[in-house]
Amino acid sequence: MRRGRPGTPDPEAGSTLPFVLVCWLVAALMAFGAIAASDAFLEQQEVQSICDGAALAAANQADEAVVYAQGVGAELPLTRAAAEAAVADQLADAGVALDSWSAETTGAEVTVRCTRSVPIAFGWLFLGGEPLERTAVASARAPTIP
Template sequence: MIAALMTFGGIAASDAFLKQVDVQTVCDGAALAAANEVAPVSAYSGNGIALGLPLDQQTATQAIADYLADGGTDLDAWAATTTGVEVTVTCTRNVQIAFGWLFLAGDSLKRTAVASAQAPTL
């Protein structure tokens, strides 16, 4: 009985880890997609692109939404913030893990990842 519980626990922990990696991968891609989108209004006014490619909240948010839609990726929630040169994305997904009925009473496990990326510099 104890050996079975240890085996099931190892499988459940491994599955939870792999689900976390999946969420982190999606979040990393979303951050990169946002960082690679130039804020058109900012790029052509003021200092232009002298200090690097400028990012803004609206452009970053749209780039992330497009990235997630193109990949068919399901997230339960995501949020993005930008400093003008760096974007930070927080992604959340509730997942079912192997033997979750045993260790989580059938509930889902919340997986959250945070990724950030800087805009390319010149």
């Protein structure tokens, strides 16, 4: 029922279409954001998994010269060269491409840092089309039984 004088527009009349479109736009952005965040999370998990495997391979690569000269104590003696060779072999065997990686050792523990740039779903919307850089760090120690 119209209020007021005949011929005057109803102050409550109007289109709900703009409101519905804005609501749909917000919902779509939230859905796209959730998909992009999930994709970024899964990419991080994959890089972490690769890095974990490389660190374990490096921790199992003892310096044979030190082992033969001094024997094995409570832990395997590790060198940077042997760790880097083990990481390179592990990555090559897995067929994994990383942008960069590095291996450091304290002599008993190996720390591997892996970096890869990956495109994510809807990256064009949230990152301007640039890939997302994912970095993982893994450490491993190869203890021996005395």
